[in-house]
Amino acid sequence: MKNKFYAKKLIVLLFALAFFAFLTAGCGGKDGPNGRVVVYNWGEYIDPDVLKMFEKETGIRVIYDEYETNEIMFPKIESGSSNYDVLCPSDYMIQKLLENDLLREINFANVPNAKEHIGAEYFERSLEFDPTGTYSVPYKWGTVGILYNEAMVSGPIDSWAVLWEEQYSDSILMQDSVRDAFMVALKLNGFSLNSMDENELLIARDALIAQKPLVQAYVIDQVRDKMIGGEAALGVIYSGEALYTRQENPDLAFVIPKEGTNVWIDSWVITKNAANPDNAETFINFMCRPDIALMNFEYITYSTPNDTARSMIEDPEIRYSEVAFPNLADFYGLETYRFLGAEGDELYNQLWKEIKSW
């Protein structure tokens, strides 16, 4: 009998808990007085305080979600399963979104900060992937290079070729995204990073296969932590991480290899089926405000195209830093990714799969 008594109490308790959960489950989605905006951004690509400030100042609730690569973001937008308003894809992905008719034109009258504070040169460069210049607002830019641990390497590091050197076996971190991995091998062999030439791509594939035994792991954002922790000697990484990683571990240095690399722009865009396009424009405008752009720069240390914000950086060493704001004219072989069409995507993916399964 005692047994039953316990069981009954337990059942009542479970019922009560389930009922409580049911009642409160819906409460998560309270919007602000001015509605909401659903943002889909790169991981660790914003100062979280900025989002809080935005909510407070505008009364718009931010629903914030993150992705790791452009490739992961695209199918989510294409399937329409999630109603994102604002995205922050890279150049070639913006082109792909545009060609698939998934973006909405931005009304620049509602985004006055953009033209006022962001350097004209960045809008000019954007024309390559956004021909009318009416779909995107630049947020961050940079290059891809090698991060290396000075205590763990010998000799100068200035070429992609070091990533093929036997002595660094099991100490190399490669990017786990198809375009960045191929970029390294294509540039090493002196080809364009937008190559669609099958022979060139096969050479690049074979180079990456030959490199695989030396690679410790294919990772994305983990490059940063592993390099700081001294797990690896060399890692392919976005230039924006160079400042931060050096603060954490003074042995780390960043270099743009002499064969050339990818120079990229990540820009804000608004999706075609955005439920809150007005709030999306308010959000983008807020991101272009110099003090906000400065906060974001200081938090994530990626180069900002916001000229006003740059002039507000106090430390001259950073304001004129060659690493944070390289003069692109000084480098050879810089290119920006282009969308290569469904055919190109398929070809690259197929070859990448062959490398990964080797």
Added chain:
Amino acid sequence: MANLLRKKENNTFIIGSPYFIWVVIFIVVPLIMIFYYGLIDRNGNFTLENIAAIAQPVHLKALRLALWLGVIATVICLIIAYPLAYILSQTSINRYGFVVFLFILPMWMNFLLRTLAWQTLLEKTGVINNILVFLRLPPLNIINTPAAIVLGMVYNFLPFMVLPIYNSLLKIDPNIINAARDLGANSVKVLQKIIFPLSLPGVISGITMVFIPALTTFVISNLLGGSKILLIGNVIEEEFTHAGNWHLGSGLSIVLMLFIIVNMIISSIFDKTGEGNFL
């Protein structure tokens, strides 16, 4: 409605309607959708190409590797779990089933965190290697290799092997064992002729519970394999999340289901009641 529990087909559907509706919408229809996506191409025409794609060297290799690692992990689990379940079923150590509870307990610590902890333990400069270096022993270099993946599989799925075997051992009537002893059987004979055959349903259900998740995992191979090792689960996941070719992903999922059906048929041969022995 005279008797709720007697076998009677006429009212069954009404009584069970919430369940039947749920099963149709959330189990049957989604499976049909996988078949639908798997059997058409991008233009919506019928094709078997997505299923035949398993024969491509890349996919075949990933499948073979997944099968191989899955088999190894299952065998290791079985070798570790059987003696353990046997010891636990002898109640002297396992008072009130407390020790069995301790096997379920790690499941309350998030599965990803537990697997990540192995990363911290196994890394080149990780905990185990620090200890080995301190003891002047050669370092262990298994992170980002298939061995680390097998270790992760064994670690995560071991309880699924222990529990069904333990339960089937508990169900054995001690009188049968005593009878065999009285008739002159020695310990080895008892184990071989009575205990093992009677625990077989548990073993089969344990093998299913370990082999299927091991065959299809993509998380463990990602976290402990450094994304250098592609299993069939990784291929399917990448088709859906990165490459965006859902038709190919669905086609490969259909192939994966074939293996699962084979496994189900085998286990149903041993499991007469059709209800499994997991619990």
Added chain:
Amino acid sequence: MTKKNLQRLYIGLIFFFLYAPIITLVILSFNDSRTRARWGGFTFRWYGSLFQSDEIMWALFNTLSIALLSAFFATLIGTIACVAIMRMKKTSRAVSIGITNIPMLNAEIVTGISLMLLFISLGLRFGYGTILLSHITFNIPYVILCIMPKMRQLNPSTYEAARDLGASPIYGFFKVVFPDLLPGIIAGFLMAFTMSLDDFIITHFTKGPGVHTLSTMIYSEVRKGIKPEMYALSTLIFASVLLLLLLINRLPAGEVKKNQHNL
């Protein structure tokens, strides 16, 4: 005696294997350094900042409420299913059990993807609701698995007797049948709760923007480094379950003995 010690040693070794990563996580929760690669001294700091992080608290709330709700509905539907299945003839019973077991036996990745395809074609908005529906679906077979053995031990005559004595079907069910099923129902509920709590793959494919469970949150943090607060939270969850377990273990022996056969 040596045999017993050998057995103890064997169990001990396996426990060491099972608990080594957990000990690691507990130690990391006291590590005064943002990266897990380095030991920065002992601190309780993460236990404090844990409760100040809205993000983590929301994920915790989502995880627990989804686990509770999905376990509750799965238990409800599973109990109905058991009654219905008991009334079936042999072949239809085998077919229903076969279909019900699909989410349990099928690859999690296939279940997750198939549900994702379903939700997309239904035009549902991905979020809390879609996660909940998926969790109920994959929990049902575990519940049935727990209740079915109890169901088969029932003696239908007791229910008939109650009906003959004037009890309505519902009253008869709750007064006569239900108490006997109770241990199975509770075991099913707990099983479903645990499975839901630990799930990552199916949630990964059916979640929507801004809704995180602890699992998906950790997976997204894997790439950029796990927040130490996460270790602290896991340690707390683990410690409270362990405590609960010790308390249950102190209950009268018969009680636990009975439950032991269910879990």
